[in-house]
Amino acid sequence: MDKIFSLVSGIIFGVGLMISGMTNPEKVIGFLSITHNWDPSLIFVMGGGIMFTTPFFFLLRNKNKSFLGVEIKLPQNTEIDRKLLLGSALFGVGWGLAGLCPGPAISSLVFLSPMSLLFLAAMFAGVLANKYI
Amino acid sequence: MTNFTPISSLIGGLIIGSAVVLYFYTTGRLAGISGVFANGLTTKKNRSSNLFFLLGLVIGPSIYLIINDQEVSFNITNSFFLIFVAGFFVGLGTKMSSGCTSGHGICGISRFSTRSIIATISFVITGVVTVFVLQQFGLYL
Numbered sequence: 001m002d003k004i005f006s007l008v009s010g011i012i013f014g015v016g017l018m019i020s021g022m023t024n025p026e027k028v029i030g031f032l033s034i035t036h037n038w039d040p041s042l043i044f045v046m047g048g049g050i051m052f053t054t055p056f057f058f059l060l061r062n063k064n065k066s067f068l069g070v071e072i073k074l075p076q077n078t079e080i081d082r083k084l085l086l087g088s089a090l091f092g093v094g095w096g097l098a099g100l101c102p103g104p105a106i107s108s109l110v111f112l113s114p115m116s117l118l119f120l121a122a123m124f125a126g127v128l129a130n131k132y133i
Numbered sequence: 134m135t136n137f138t139p140i141s142s143l144i145g146g147l148i149i150g151s152a153v154v155l156y157f158y159t160t161g162r163l164a165g166i167s168g169v170f171a172n173g174l175t176t177k178k179n180r181s182s183n184l185f186f187l188l189g190l191v192i193g194p195s196i197y198l199i200i201n202d203q204e205v206s207f208n209i210t211n212s213f214f215l216i217f218v219a220g221f222f223v224g225l226g227t228k229m230s231s232g233c234t235s236g237h238g239i240c241g242i243s244r245f246s247t248r249s250i251i252a253t254i255s256f257v258i259t260g261v262v263t264v265f266v267l268q269q270f271g272l273y274l
Contacts, residue, residue: 001159002159002160002179002182003181003182003185004185005155005156005159005160006156006160006182006183006185006186006189007185007186007188007189007192008155008189009152009153009155009156009159009160009164009186009189010152010185010186010187010188010189010190010192010193011189011190011192011193011196012148012149012151012152012155012189012193013148013149013152013153013156013164013166013186013189013190013193013235014189014190014191014192014193014194014197015148015193015194015196015197016145016146016147016148016149016150016151016152016193017145017149017190017193017194018145018193018194018197018198018201018205019141019144019145019148019197020141020142020144020145020146020148020149021135021138021141021142021145022142022145023194023205023207024135024205024206024207024208025207025208025209025210026134026135026206026208026209027135029264030134030135032257032260032261032263032264033261033264033265033268034261034265035265035268036268037134039134039135039136039137039138040137040139041135041137041138041139041142042142044138044139044142044143044146045142045143045145045146045149046146046234046238046239046242047143047146048142048143048144048145048146048147048148048149048150049146049147049149049150049153049235049238049239049243050146050150050239050242050243051146051147051150052146052147052149052150052151052153052154053150053153053154053157053239053240053243054243056154056157056158057157057240057243057244060157060158061244065161066157066158066159066160066161067158067159068158068159070159070160070161071161072157072161073161073162074163074244075163075231075246075248077231077248078246078247078248079248080247080248080251083229083230084229084230084231084248084251084252085230085251085255086226086229086230087225087226087227087228087229087230087231087252088226088230088232088237088251088252088253088255088256088259089226089255089256089258089259090222090225090226090229090259091222091223091226091227091230091233091256091259092226092255092256092257092258092259092260092262092263093222093226093259093260093263094218094219094220094221094222094223094224094226095219095223095234095256095260095263096259096260096261096262096263096264096267097210097215097216097218097219097222097263097267098209098210098215098216098219098220098223099209099210100209100219100220100223101166101167101223101233101234101235102166102167102170102223102227102233102234102235103166103190103233103234103235105220105223106166106170106187106190106191107190107191107193107194108207108209109191110191110194110195110198111205111207113207113209115209115210115211115213115216118213118216118217118220119216119217119219119220119223120220121220122216122217122218122219122220122221122224123170123220123221123223123224124170124174124224125220125221125224126220126221126222126223126224126225126226126227126228127170127171127174127175127224127225127227127228128175128224129221129224129225130224130225130228130229133225133229
């Protein structure tokens with residue numbers, strides 16, 4: 001059951017990314033380029049996502065089981081530490097360099113560009129490198 | 134340069150939100166893609182579930198491309214070096230800060246997580262600065 005719901009969630013997520021335009025790196029860079037032909041579309045993508053999810057997270061805020069009876073696991077860390085600040089800053093640099101973040105990078109495989117594969121391979125290397133920090 | 138598309142972007146965002154809710158209500162986990170990617174490839178726990186989600190991320194857009202008759206653009210830099218550095222920073226940065234645009238930007242903010250709000254502000258600022266610096270060197274899409 002878990003696997004079917006994961007697959008369906010992934011499919012819906014991927015369709016949402018395509019419709020939103022975020023699978024095009026040029027559009028993401030257009031958002032980050034505030035001084036030159038700014039394209040604010042990304043705010044509407046994030047806004048739409050947050051608008052939809054907020055009431056649903058609120059409804060289950062004090063529950064420890066999902067509707068299917070699965071245990072809910074939420075991040076427990078509330079510390080604003082160096083890793084959070086450095087990591088998010090580093091992520092932003094990578095995001096700006098290519099115009100890709102993890103979701104669109106995976107979905108962009110449908111465009112059959114070697115750049116998507118190279119990006120994902122480098123992203124995996126980055127994940128592994130975290131152990132040595 | 135791209136055109137401002139508030140309506141399709143809002144609709145896409147709402148659809149992404151619905152996927153996050155479906156995933157959370159059924160599996161009890163947050164649909165942060167950097168986490169699903171890293172866990173799917175490096176840990177045994179929930180591996181098949183994570184990999185199925187990643188597979189869906191490719192199947193969904195494939196279906197969209199088949200159904201939709203308009204062309205969908207994918208314009209990216211042609212520098213292998215830039216892409217490699219970018220991917221490495223995205224992988225390392227999201228692992229260090231435990232989240233990306235979906236995990237911090239959507240899931241975290243809608244749960245009013247201070248960590249996620251700070252992370253989102255941080256990656257948007259460095260993203261803006263990075264694009265600005267690249268443009269000073271004449272490197273932009």
